[in-house]
Amino acid sequence: MASYELLKQEGRAKRGIFHTVHGDIQTPVFMNVGTIGAIKGAVSTEDLKEIHCQVELSNTYHLHVRPGDKLIKEIGGLHKFMVWDRPILTDSGGFQVFSLAGLRKIKEEGVYFHSHVDGAKIFMGPEESMQIQSNLGSTIAMAFDECPSSVADRRYVEDSVNRTTRWLERCKKEMQRLNALPDTINKEQLLFGINQGAIYEDIRIDHAKRIAEMDLDGYAVGGLAVGETHEEMYHILDETVPHLPVNKPTYLMGVGTPANILEGVARGVDFFDCVYPSRNGRHGHVYTNQGKLNLFNQKFEKDMRPIEEGCQCPACRTYSRAYIRHLLKAKEMLGMRLCVLHNLYFYNTMMEEIRDALDEGRFHSYKEEKLYGMQQGEH
Numbered sequence: 001m002a003s004y005e006l007l008k009q010e011g012r013a014k015r016g017i018f019h020t021v022h023g024d025i026q027t028p029v030f031m032n033v034g035t036i037g038a039i040k041g042a043v044s045t046e047d048l049k050e051i052h053c054q055v056e057l058s059n060t061y062h063l064h065v066r067p068g069d070k071l072i073k074e075i076g077g078l079h080k081f082m083v084w085d086r087p088i089l090t091d092s093g094g095f096q097v098f099s100l101a102g103l104r105k106i107k108e109e110g111v112y113f114h115s116h117v118d119g120a121k122i123f124m125g126p127e128e129s130m131q132i133q134s135n136l137g138s139t140i141a142m143a144f145d146e147c148p149s150s151v152a153d154r155r156y157v158e159d160s161v162n163r164t165t166r167w168l169e170r171c172k173k174e175m176q177r178l179n180a181l182p183d184t185i186n187k188e189q190l191l192f193g194i195n196q197g198a199i200y201e202d203i204r205i206d207h208a209k210r211i212a213e214m215d216l217d218g219y220a221v222g223g224l225a226v227g228e229t230h231e232e233m234y235h236i237l238d239e240t241v242p243h244l245p246v247n248k249p250t251y252l253m254g255v256g257t258p259a260n261i262l263e264g265v266a267r268g269v270d271f272f273d274c275v276y277p278s279r280n281g282r283h284g285h286v287y288t289n290q291g292k293l294n295l296f297n298q299k300f301e302k303d304m305r306p307i308e309e310g311c312q313c314p315a316c317r318t319y320s321r322a323y324i325r326h327l328l329k330a331k332e333m334l335g336m337r338l339c340v341l342h343n344l345y346f347y348n349t350m351m352e353e354i355r356d357a358l359d360e361g362r363f364h365s366y367k368e369e370k371l372y373g374m375q376q377g378e379h
């Protein structure tokens with residue numbers, strides 16, 4: 001059975017191990033986002049092992065639409081399909097309800113919306129989301145929620161959060177039922193609940209207290225990084241995270257920049273995911289300890305240095321900025337792939353550094369140094 005082991009704390013920052021049926025997750029951790037069962041940018045699961053990925057994240061809605069969760073179950077589950085033997089977290093499809101806002105209708109039973117692929121009408125409620133995630137056989141399933149806009153009015157947010165709580169109760173009940181079925185692929189699938197409340201701290205706190213009582217496997221803070229400022233996000237974390245169980249994983253969904261992650265860890269978050277490293281990499285934007293570089297910049301035309309001196313990623317071990325710039329300019333897929341591999345390696349390595357710093361009781365000074373370096377820019 002899964003369990004979360006809190007090894008130590010430094011201030012609110014947590015260092016732990018999450019034991020799962022697909023292996024241990026050392027936390028804090030950054031989950032690498034492979035929406036449709038692969039990281040965008042021609043990155044394979046073998047690559048993911050090489051760049052120290054612990055957890056892969058896939059999207060329930062996208063896999064339901066294509067190739068279909070029932071097909072994946074027939075094949076033997078997402079782990080077998082992707083050829084990945086480490087933990088997988090699947091999101092619930094709730095964020096797609098938010099991001100495909102023009103196409104949806106929210107009711108108590110769930111959400112009616114149209115496929116972004118072929119326009120077919122789809123219904124998804126808590127039970128359907130749990131069934132799809134059970135078919136995929138992921139390690140961690142996310143509860144089905146609504147993510148209200150950061151600018152939604154208070155009344156709407158209150159109603160939405162109350163409905164999300166009722167949906168969470170239905171998710172928990174359905175997952176217990178599914179995990180007991182004889183043909184379920186992963187009978188130890190875990191459920192994380194999601195805290196919502198936009199930027200209303202009292203709604204967030206009340207919701208955190210309510211879901212904490214449900215004794216779930218982990219807890220996420222959702223609905224941030226969708227339009228509010230970084231300061232508002234940090235304030236919400238300051239107010240909300242202390243009301244979530246310290247002896248369970250705390251997941252900040254969809255966040256963020258390296259600075260956001262460092263600030264999140266300081267506030268007690270230990271799971272993160274974001275498309276930034278892969279999306280930025282595909283556009284030639286790469287992360288270094290001296291800040292972000294745009295490899296399309298002409299100044300790198302003859303620069304024979306790696307993206308970052310000393311970096312052990314597959315790109316930096318072999319190739320120069322000048323060569324990668326040429327590939328990007330020529331729209332050669334290898335350029336994109338090398339940048340994505342570098343960025344994911346940078347994030348995964350930063351998480352290793354964070355864990356080492358927490359182990360040694362020097363996270364605060366590590367965080368200040370890291371932030372200072374990234375703000376300096378390259379000399």
